[in-house]
Amino acid sequence: MEKLKGFFAVFGAALVVLTVGIVLKTQELQAKLPSGGRPVPVWITQPEQAAVHDLKGTLDIKAALITPKEILLFYAMQPRDNFKVTEFLVSGEEKQSRTLIAATQSLGDLAGFDVGVIRGPWTDQPGQAITLLITLSGDKGDGTSQQVRITPLRQLAPDPGKRTLQFLQFRNALSPIEAKLGFLGGDKEIAALELSSSEQDSSSVYLRIDSQANVTQITEAEYQALVAPIGNTVEGSSTSATPAPLEGK
């Protein structure tokens, strides 16, 4: 009986401390609740450094998908054989630059352009930039090939962790190809994209990116199923915030 009383004394005291402590901590937490907090982008685009154009053709970065481990750069290129992306450079301010062989995946033809994705790994290092080394076809007359660099991305802020995904679009680009986001986030699939041409009567390329950042081409029907909003959200269902006209039209 005495042992039982002793057990209850220990257990009771522990329970009281735990309960009171949690209540106080929760109140403290709620009293200090943050109110402001505009999220700073981790990566930003450098659109003026995202394309190559010469007499023979164009290579144009259209969008970037940044996952916790990889950067995927979606490009449009014309003609296909004029450019070869040979290296993917991660150049930091504090650490040494890392040069990697660029992994390029063609996703097909769209309005006469070869569209595809270039990918490479990254680690958190604010201030670093992503540079692509591009080799042009033909030689300079001395038996060597001409090479140019583009630096489409720069890391602005530290990676907050939290499985951050970022999708960035490049505007004012040279080719008529546009990359549209269908959705970003989720579990099994982390993004769906549509690559389309602003020229009339051209088709689109629909893409699904899974949680391992694998890029797969899908049909329009599959894409539409993926990007359907949940529930009752319907554009135009609002009764105010009247739709404004488009600038420049």
Place this chain on the structure above:
Amino acid sequence: MTKRLLQILLGVSIGLVALQATSPYHITQAACPGDPWCKAYAVADVTDASNYTAIQGWIEYATPTIRDGGFSAEALWIGDWDQDYIEIGWRKTNDGKRRMYWGYVDSGGGWHGPYWLGNNTRGHAYQIEHKQSDNKWHVYIDGVDRGSATLGVSQGTMSAGGEVTDFVAFEHNAMGVSGLLNLSYMRNHTGYWSWNGWSGTRINYSYLLTRISNNAFQNSGYNP
């Protein structure tokens, strides 16, 4: 008597150890070192220019579940990134209240708000606009001026989307489901124009931002 006191002391010690291991504050610090006010987002940014002087949009009402003692919100932001920005939207807090609010961060990084603007039970038109007449940023709900503030900037970049507290790494608050529709902007204090897409999209964890059109999207995640 001494024995009983020792037993109680042992119990208190066990309680303190258990508290340290389980309190939300401890978990917060473990999940987000250096930032006790962790947040998670699903937002769209318009950063192709920095001369935006107003943002407007219709934000649908929702009742997201709060799981970490914090809040879930949908908001519009305009201004700079770390300071000199202003925001408006709605927020559901842990006490079950669903309210419209606005607030701002001044040039020194100090937060002012949230200034509550009444219960939120349906969709509303939210708007922030800089007025040259008094050099203040004014906030509006359904076209009615509800407050103003002076910032160190009179123009900036824009963001719109969902914001949740992120205190507990394995218990995420729900976001939405909420549509941010008919998004529009003003540049250089001249006319409202519809968003023609946006330049960046960011999400944390498995929150979701689904594009509906060039000026509309939907937020969701961990619902209901």
